[in-house]
Amino acid sequence: MAGLSLKNVVKRYGAFEIIHGASLEVADGEFVVFVGPSGCGKSTLLRMIAGLEDISGGEIKIDGKTVNDVEPADRGIAMVFQSYALYPHLTVEQNLSFGLRMNGNPKADTNRRVRHVSDILQIKELMNRRPKQLSGGQRQRVAIGRAIVREPKVFLFDEPLSNLDAELRVQMRVEISKLHKTLGTTMIYVTHDQTEAMTLADKIVVLRSGNIEQIGAPLDLYDNPANQFVAGFVGSPKMNFIGAEVVEVNANGVLIALASQRDVRLTIPLQGAAPKIGDKVVLGVRPEHFLDAGKGDVDLMVAVDVAEHLGSTSYIYANIAGGEQIVIEREESRNASNRDTLTVALAARRSFLFDSAGNRLR
Template sequence: MAGVTLRGVRKAFGPLQTIHGVDLDVGDGEFVVFVGPSGCGKSTLLRMIAGLEDVTAGEIAIGGRVVNDVEPADRGTAMVFQSYALYPHMTVGQNLSFGLRMNGNPTADTERRVAEAARILQIGPLLDRRPKALSGGQRQRVAIGRAIVREPEVFLFDEPLSNLDAELRVQMRVEIARLHGELGTTMVYVTHDQTEAMTLADRIVVLRAGRVEQVGRPLDLYDDPVNQFVAGFIGSPRMNFLAAESLGGGRVRLTGQGGVEIALPVGRGLAAGQKAVLGIRPEHFEAAGQGDCDLALVVDVAEHLGATSYLYANTKAGEPVVVQAGAARSAQAGGRVAVSIPAGRAYLFDPDGLRLA
């Protein structure tokens, strides 16, 4: 096993800068997830670790060894792609062993590695089948098995579950988490799905436009985001954001809400008249009258999922709000509901999106 270190890593495609000086330490045996919107640079960063993209500037080290000029096959990594990329004319066993056989690995050792990968992934009964006879989840397990047989120091996953349906995604998340627990190998995983990130990661790296916004444990990022971008990206449904204006002395008025005000200790640093953004997560709303300020909403869509219901609504100012419904779960589209914002659960951001301490 080995850790991964990035120091001042940059990537440019001609005049286009895509990665802007990333510094990161991935511990030995740690599961780190790169997450962010499409185009943020997470796959490019992963491909640079794998050696599939050149580093424009900075250093990448694996196990303490700088690998900028080391060939991908010699870096001690194995990568699992979004595409299964299985050879259709080969059996599962032949797909698993192909890379080892091409490298002249001893037959007995190859058979041992294939058998061990099949045991770990519970695909022993599938070894004689061809890919066309497998489900999507089974094909993805074979693709992961092909990485396992290489016995790498670092596993790299590039959105491996994107091609699966919702039920299989959940199953494979569990499989990958179990795999990490059994192998204890360093894993770096790329996804745009923050649910995957929250489920799998020891730590999450939130990326935006080629820059690291925040690094931390899943619940730390959820509870203590450093800015509005991280607060909105981590969490499903996302945090609600309401335009606000400081009245001075820590009091904040919600813009266009008919004079609705709330006192927030973090608002004391704002001058009277300064704009701000108030954030509140869907599950933190309380019943009307129980919090520190009430908010009137008109329901657009009521989403009833059994144990949980969400109300997709609008404020008087037309701002979209999602409420995890408790007492108001019987509300229907077109109805009116009142909820309350507890000051202790609210976040406040300045006009640039930075969180106010």
Template structure:
């Protein structure tokens, strides 16, 4: 059982606190992904778990060990860096085996483990090459190989795919998912790419400004975000946010004026008061041209045809950008119209109060 537990972990640089007391429980064999915008503290948090950054307060437990004050090597972790951090003067074989040599593992065991890792990662033909002679994807595989030969309890990945091109990224993402299935280890993965987060994670931790915004499975975060930040961050293209004002409350039904149209929304847990400003969030796939339900009138701008689906970029009369995902093809004449009515089912809309908290 290798769980990772963070208890009220804090980090400051001088007087500036960058991680504000994080509590987190990552279960054994779980694939946990930290996501958030640049500067939110996700890499810092990962480095704190690795032992590369000291923490100012709190505790970090890996398995049944308090590792807060332990050196990285004593924590039972291994890490894959964004820049691969391969030793350029060593061959692939030397890179993979370096950690084992340092720990004085017998040579026969080193050879066996390197051969295993090389065959799992299809690196057999490159063992005697130096990193400079490898492609980006091969280098990334060497970095993963260096990580797995040490048989760590927890794998840490710091944006490992961000230096690869789009095609290789998809390929390596699948490789990492396979690796997780094969090794059944606890993995913590940092990324700002939410497609990686959605496809790889068992659990996503959304961070903003050094705080956890929400923790949950990818679809849970997508379907039931706690606040406007998570709703906007998870999902691509991002959720559309329209400003509105509460015009009436009748039991569970809250009437909101959005872009001049009255929309009746069902809010059973926490109703706002009449006159309160709210934000209505609608995912692009929940908008359609014409159709039944609530409607907003928009000005078409440009379209993006992806083949199976298309995206219509539009603007409301208040110049709020709204994207609609249209199944199939979008007619070329769509952008020629002065105005288009987009409709949505009010039960699929999300409502947020002025502070960004979700109203349910």
């Protein structure tokens, strides 16, 4: 096993810079997930760690050794891609052992490793099948097993579940989490799916446009996002953002009025620099943090657009007076239907506040 360190890592294509000085420390045995929208640079960063992309600046260390100029095969890493990339003419057993056999690994040790992997991934009964005889989930297990047999210092996963259907994705998330607990090896995992990030990671790295926006444990990012981008990216359904204006700044915090309903006012305690009266701000409320009418600091009446009833939970898509759409999560709220009006409550202690540039005020 090994830790990983990135220090001011930069990637340029000509004059165009796409990774802007990324720095990160990954502890030995940690499961770290890179998450962000398409084009944010997460896969490029992973490929630089693997050695599949040259770095334009900075330093990458694996197990305390600088690997900037080290060949991918010599970095002690194993990578699992979105594509299974299995050899169609080989059996599962032959696919698992192929890399070791090509490197001249002793036969007895190769057989031991393959047996060990088949036990861990519970694929003993598949060893004589070929890829075309496997389901998508089984093929992904074999692809992961091919990485495990190398006994690497660091595992790298590049959106490995993207080709699977919803049910298999959930199943494989559980399997990968169990695998990490069994092996205890450092793992770096790339996904655009924040649910995968929240359920798998010891630590999440949120990227946007080649910059690291925030690093932290999943619930730390959920409870204490650094800015509006992170707040909107972590959590499902995403956080609601409602336009507001600063009415007063006092010892208790900042009094805001919703831009669309000036009579709906809320005093928010501050943790950042105080805005000025008249400044435009954004109120952030997670769908699950709306309260029943009369149980918060101020009530808000909304018009229900669509109600999705999922059994124990309902998601209500509603519009406030100014036309802004919000999502409200309610338990056992089966009576809400289209064109209803609904009154909910806002609570300052469950709300976030951002300035017009998306910086966190509270």
